[in-house]
Amino acid sequence: MTNSAVQQSRSRDLDKLLLRPGNLVEPAFEPGPGLREDLKELVKVLVVGAGGLGCELLKDLALSGFRELEVIDMDRIEIMPVDLALSALRVLAAICLVFIITALLEDVGKPKAEVAAKHVMERVSGVNIVPHFGRIEDKELDFYSNFNIIALGLDSIEARSYINAVACSFLEYDSNDNPLEETIKPMVDGGTEGFKGHARVIMPGVTPCFECTIWLFPPQVKFPLCTLAETPRNAAHCIEYAHLIKWDEVHSGKAFDPDDPEHMKWVYDEAVKRAELFGIPGVTYSLTQGVVKNIIPAIASTNAIISAACALETLKIVSGCSKTLSNYLTYNGAEGLHTKVTEFVKDKDCLVCGPGVLVELETSVTLEKFIGLLEEHPKLQLSKASISHRGKNLYMQAPPVLEEMTRSNLGLPLFDLMGKISKDVVHATGTIITSDKKISCLRKLRVVFKGVDGVADMDTAGGA
Amino acid sequence: MAEPKTKYDRQLRIWGDQGQAALEKASICLLNCGPTGSETLKNLVLGGIGSITVVDGSKVELGDLGNNFMVDESSVGQSKAKCVCAFLQELNDAVKAKFIEEYPEALIETNPSFFSQFTLIVATQLVEDSMIKLDRICREANVMLIFARSYGLTGLVRISMKEHTTVESKPDHFLDDLRLNNPWPELRRFAETIDLDVSDPVAHKHIPYVVILVKMAQEWAKSHGGTLPSTREEKKEFKDLLKARTVAADEDNYKEAIEASYKVFAPPGISSDLQQIINDSSAEVDTNSSDFWIMVAALKEFIKNEGGGAAPLEGSIPDMTSSTEQYVNLQNIYLAKAEADFLAIEQRVCRYRPVEDEFNSPILSELQKYITDEDYSVAVGFYILFRAVDRFAANYNSFPGQFDGAMDEDISRLKTTAVSLLSDLGCNGSTITEDLINEMCRFGASELHAVAAFVGGIASQEVIKVLYLHNTGLVKSFRGSTFDFWCSKLQNLVLEP
Numbered sequence: 033m034t035n036s037a038v039q040q041s042r043s044r045d046l047d048k049l050l051l052r053p054g055n056l057v058e059p060a061f062e063p064g065p066g067l068r069e070d071l072k073e074l075v076k077v078l079v080v081g082a083g084g085l086g087c088e089l090l091k092d093l094a095l096s097g098f099r100e101l102e103v104i105d106m107d108r109i110e111i112m113p114v115d116l117a118l119s120a121l122r123v124l125a126a127i128c129l130v131f132i133i134t135a136l137l138e139d140v141g142k143p144k145a146e147v148a149a150k151h152v153m154e155r156v157s158g159v160n161i162v163p164h165f166g167r168i169e170d171k172e173l174d175f176y177s178n179f180n181i182i183a184l185g186l187d188s189i190e191a192r193s194y195i196n197a198v199a200c201s202f203l204e205y206d207s208n209d210n211p212l213e214e215t216i217k218p219m220v221d222g223g224t225e226g227f228k229g230h231a232r233v234i235m236p237g238v239t240p241c242f243e244c245t246i247w248l249f250p251p252q253v254k255f256p257l258c259t260l261a262e263t264p265r266n267a268a269h270c271i272e273y274a275h276l277i278k279w280d281e282v283h284s285g286k287a288f289d290p291d292d293p294e295h296m297k298w299v300y301d302e303a304v305k306r307a308e309l310f311g312i313p314g315v316t317y318s319l320t321q322g323v324v325k326n327i328i329p330a331i332a333s334t335n336a337i338i339s340a341a342c343a344l345e346t347l348k349i350v351s352g353c354s355k356t357l358s359n360y361l362t363y364n365g366a367e368g369l370h371t372k373v374t375e376f377v378k379d380k381d382c383l384v385c386g387p388g389v390l391v392e393l394e395t396s397v398t399l400e401k402f403i404g405l406l407e408e409h410p411k412l413q414l415s416k417a418s419i420s421h422r423g424k425n426l427y428m429q430a431p432p433v434l435e436e437m438t439r440s441n442l443g444l445p446l447f448d449l450m451g452k453i454s455k456d457v458v459h460a461t462g463t464i465i466t467s468d469k470k471i472s473c474l475r476k477l478r479v480v481f482k483g484v485d486g487v488a489d490m491d492t493a494g495g496a
Numbered sequence: 497m498a499e500p501k502t503k504y505d506r507q508l509r510i511w512g513d514q515g516q517a518a519l520e521k522a523s524i525c526l527l528n529c530g531p532t533g534s535e536t537l538k539n540l541v542l543g544g545i546g547s548i549t550v551v552d553g554s555k556v557e558l559g560d561l562g563n564n565f566m567v568d569e570s571s572v573g574q575s576k577a578k579c580v581c582a583f584l585q586e587l588n589d590a591v592k593a594k595f596i597e598e599y600p601e602a603l604i605e606t607n608p609s610f611f612s613q614f615t616l617i618v619a620t621q622l623v624e625d626s627m628i629k630l631d632r633i634c635r636e637a638n639v640m641l642i643f644a645r646s647y648g649l650t651g652l653v654r655i656s657m658k659e660h661t662t663v664e665s666k667p668d669h670f671l672d673d674l675r676l677n678n679p680w681p682e683l684r685r686f687a688e689t690i691d692l693d694v695s696d697p698v699a700h701k702h703i704p705y706v707v708i709l710v711k712m713a714q715e716w717a718k719s720h721g722g723t724l725p726s727t728r729e730e731k732k733e734f735k736d737l738l739k740a741r742t743v744a745a746d747e748d749n750y751k752e753a754i755e756a757s758y759k760v761f762a763p764p765g766i767s768s769d770l771q772q773i774i775n776d777s778s779a780e781v782d783t784n785s786s787d788f789w790i791m792v793a794a795l796k797e798f799i800k801n802e803g804g805g806a807a808p809l810e811g812s813i814p815d816m817t818s819s820t821e822q823y824v825n826l827q828n829i830y831l832a833k834a835e836a837d838f839l840a841i842e843q844r845v846c847r848y849r850p851v852e853d854e855f856n857s858p859i860l861s862e863l864q865k866y867i868t869d870e871d872y873s874v875a876v877g878f879y880i881l882f883r884a885v886d887r888f889a890a891n892y893n894s895f896p897g898q899f900d901g902a903m904d905e906d907i908s909r910l911k912t913t914a915v916s917l918l919s920d921l922g923c924n925g926s927t928i929t930e931d932l933i934n935e936m937c938r939f940g941a942s943e944l945h946a947v948a949a950f951v952g953g954i955a956s957q958e959v960i961k962v963l964y965l966h967n968t969g970l971v972k973s974f975r976g977s978t979f980d981f982w983c984s985k986l987q988n989l990v991l992e993p
Contacts, residue, residue, distance in 0.1 A: 045563045045942035046942070046944060055931040055935060265816075331543065333543070337953035340949035343946040344649075354649055365958075
């Protein structure tokens, strides 16, 4: 080893930021080797999504002083038949162009999370990345509570909404409805489309959560069926006609599979016929895929920019080494180059990050009755709810095994099930209907029992 | 043909086959392959750039493993250019990748003709003196140049080119040019064939809003001495007239008409940007004029003559509630006009000031404006400090705070350097806050991976934009920016060209 290599450490550059005091840092910043070691050993970061953003995030975090990372993703590395003839590396690029790591042919068919973890660990020694292959909804709340911070690299509003609700469910408020700092589970979230993107910091209870600002995501364009059937005007209308109407007419009962090239070709051919009939130009195979699969155009550079901003904010939140973004950064490279930071404010009545929906009950109300009440509650309208209290499942709608195990609780008073305390938070997971779509959601409920006063509460607590 | 199409599917949806062809033709040279340079190239290699040449004379040290993803433990002690090049090649075997083990500063001094073989140079982590020299070389050789630099929690990206002309044919922001304020005869005639008072409710709710607005504007003009609504009251009155024409609550076409009524109110003619270009003295063409200026000259003639004061029509129309027949007819009328006109709708030209001019004779009024503007004071402060640390390094052979132990001395030296730089620039009396000076010393020329990935991401995006602007002209490019991350509001100072 040369002299300079001996004197140097891997954290040569990061040390300047972590070991030296600064003037423009968060109040909690405590520079020193202790901070650097804490980042390595004590801080656990979860990356949600192992696509274009998620892989970049893993790489950026692994090189930003973090050692204990986990990643969750439900997809496998897939290839379409047409790509089979290509070399291994091209296969990778075909699947996720924005993947930063090299996948080999042997990786095809494996979960993305596993492959991403493996490649980043190979390159950055000392980093430990645990991959999780599966749906985010299938993990217990406990799984998420283990992490100091959650970084989101997702492309769906539903998934963001779900993780947001999970992180917010850990939040507790004091008696004055102020958030308790130690219960705040920070999140950073990134998203891109073409040359544009956003990065944001969510500190539940302090800055707006995803749900407080859900209006930031415009509703997806959907065409009225009557337009498709009667007055098509552009190529997309013709494609959606073939995809949504003609397919079912011809293939009664057979589901359309967007990943089957033959199905796609059929839709394309039908769309061309329809376009010719109406004299509409512009139907191409590529557009057909884009419309049917709702492909969001993606380029590597934008994912890199947004992931980097998210990783940097993660480092800042955890270490305090510089002021945290407050709280929403938009990046637009489509027209010159613009960045803008907007400080959104939280919605104090937010169902998700707020203190919770107050539900006042008689102590005699059974769990079954309670579940029924949630469906009727005007603010909730939550049907088929599963209920948990302090991590314990009181009733689970599924899977059947758990349902059977918890069924006997249905007839018992909720007051008893909750340990006879006057008020507490319970979590309910059920389905709600928004814009004609059933989605599963998690709600926080602040249950208060009538007629049980604070003294009794203290007695119970003291006696327990 | 099928292969690259699938491979680059997601990006082809943005820049099309022509844009991809421009990338695949390009030959890029990277100077210094620390994380800023490596990350820039990584994005370009994934995008399918034609060829890359990595130039770096240094060996991989242990510290590099902590901030650069394109080296690993086995690289320590080896040529950095070689290692980075090999890992980049792994990402995409369609890219021709090579490396040169040499210090960029030495190449700039001894072999300036080296740079003329490339389409574009990405120069990372260079100090002022080398930037100026390289800029001169590239301008002479007509090679595009992009500077990128990461420094602690700040960064900078700057484009330098002699002249950058673009023909924008498909802008993202395009305010649909429907000429509702000035319909041409064919459009007017088509509108006349449609009866707004048609009694069939289905027909009534499928009249395209373009037709509604053309007819209503005409009606208005008749009763207002030939003028269109211009005052706030008149605009409101016009919208109320539209509302009054609605016969059922579900008439989306009338809702669209009310929303688009501002297109009737807009004054006809050309934008001030375009006016400025056609007034440019280069629009007086001679045999030496570039294609671009010849086109501008033609455009100028068009506006004066056939256009009647307006630029050529682009021809596309947005989707709107309509019957198929009326929509297709309308589309054809717009397309016919566009074909008769020019294809181009907007021309822009960017001339970049040489880096040397920017450094030695800055536009004082701009600089002073930014220094006092709260939204930019931090970014401009770091812009000055970027230059101050280079001056510091030239005097003291290291960057302020680069080594532990001399922080206090470095802080006061950097302060003195910044003050004298400001006075050389003509900004006497302006100061940089202690906080920024302290931070800059704290950064100590560190290159953090996340900052490098951000700066490199922007640099690669700009490479793509300048490359395919010449071909498809989809996206406008910018000139240069400094970014900083220390503050809760990322500030982005856009430099003057």
